[in-house]
Amino acid sequence: MEKQTNGRPAGASDARPRAAADDCADCGPQGADTLALRVVARAITGKWKLEIISCLMDGPMRFGELRRALPDVTPHMLSAQLRELAASGLVSRAAFAEIPPRVEYALTEAAWALVPVLRELLAWARRHGRPDGLGVAD
Amino acid sequence: MEKQTNGRPAGASDARPRAAADDCADCGPQGADTLALRVVARAITGKWKLEIISCLMDGPMRFGELRRALPDVTPHMLSAQLRELAASGLVSRAAFAEIPPRVEYALTEAAWALVPVLRELLAWARRHGRPDGLGVAD
DNA sequence: CTGTATCCACGGTGATACTG
DNA sequence: CAGTATCACCGTGGATACAG
Numbered sequence: 001m002e003k004q005t006n007g008r009p010a011g012a013s014d015a016r017p018r019a020a021a022d023d024c025a026d027c028g029p030q031g032a033d034t035l036a037l038r039v040v041a042r043a044i045t046g047k048w049k050l051e052i053i054s055c056l057m058d059g060p061m062r063f064g065e066l067r068r069a070l071p072d073v074t075p076h077m078l079s080a081q082l083r084e085l086a087a088s089g090l091v092s093r094a095a096f097a098e099i100p101p102r103v104e105y106a107l108t109e110a111a112w113a114l115v116p117v118l119r120e121l122l123a124w125a126r127r128h129g130r131p132d133g134l135g136v137a138d
Numbered sequence: 139m140e141k142q143t144n145g146r147p148a149g150a151s152d153a154r155p156r157a158a159a160d161d162c163a164d165c166g167p168q169g170a171d172t173l174a175l176r177v178v179a180r181a182i183t184g185k186w187k188l189e190i191i192s193c194l195m196d197g198p199m200r201f202g203e204l205r206r207a208l209p210d211v212t213p214h215m216l217s218a219q220l221r222e223l224a225a226s227g228l229v230s231r232a233a234f235a236e237i238p239p240r241v242e243y244a245l246t247e248a249a250w251a252l253v254p255v256l257r258e259l260l261a262w263a264r265r266h267g268r269p270d271g272l273g274v275a276d
Numbered sequence: 277c278t279g280t281a282t283c284c285a286c287g288g289t290g291a292t293a294c295t296g
Numbered sequence: 297c298a299g300t301a302t303c304a305c306c307g308t309g310g311a312t313a314c315a316g
Binding site for chain 1: 277278279280281
């Protein structure tokens with residue numbers, strides 16, 4: 001591209017554009033913004049969380065239903081990921097003290113509010129995401 | 139609800155509301171959508187990638203500048219994360235065969251296109267992200 | 277049916293030291 | 297200045313078995 005192979009624009013190296021990419025005044029590399037983003041990243045980072053959310057987008061599901069819908073997920077992981085999703089407020093857990101026991105998981109309002117953003121992320125991935133250079137193969 | 143506590147009605151088990159949360163016809167839990175989302179998640183998942191991106195939002199930076207801006211990141215990790223970011227097309231690497239050697243890293247257009255989405259993610263985090271229940275403390 | 281307990285492999289991350 | 301090499305730790309996730 002137009003990237004010069006050499007030649008520093010130089011002198012005023014401190015003349016940062018301050019591109020207004022962040023909206024808070026104090027946003028440094030370790031600012032609150034980045035922190036918050038890491039929280040979100042963490043919330044959906046996990047080998048099966050997106051799959052679980054995707055399932056739950058069709059409506060509430062029980063533990064066994066999720067197991068059947070996601071055959072590759074062990075009970076161990078399903079339980080763990082579900083607990084983490086609940087801890088981050090993305091999934092609600094409704095247990096019924098019956099025989100046999102029944103538990104239903106569903107997306108919270110926060111999760112539903114996140115869905116449109118996820119779809120934008122998806123749109124971005126379709127525009128810019130090349131399968132090359134990424135190792136997402138399990 | 140009308141969902142019986144036991145005895146799955148095997149026949150009508152496919153009567154999902156189909157909440158129209160996804161936009162592709164074939165989106166199952168392991169659909170292309172979820173796959174693409176995992177690619178994005180992977181692209182920004184890494185202990186320092188968001189911090190690096192945040193730094194680069196102020197303009198191109200050299201390796202040493204990043205080191206100074208992110209004192210907690212070892213050269214090892216900085217190099218690794220930078221390589222991964224470059225591999226996923228979020229960061230460009232411009233090397234100059236000079237003495238002393240100089241390398242500049244910058245956000246690609248794809249990364250800039252991702253920024254607004256990141257900001258929405260951020261807005262979501264502010265609305266729904268509680269500091270409790272999350273373990274992002276390093 | 278709904279999970280938990282235990283063991284174990286792997287990879288991401290950090291510390292330190294070294295090279296072009 | 298800009299990395300790489302090597303070692304070690306630890307959390308994530310998988311397999312299997314067990315419990316309320």
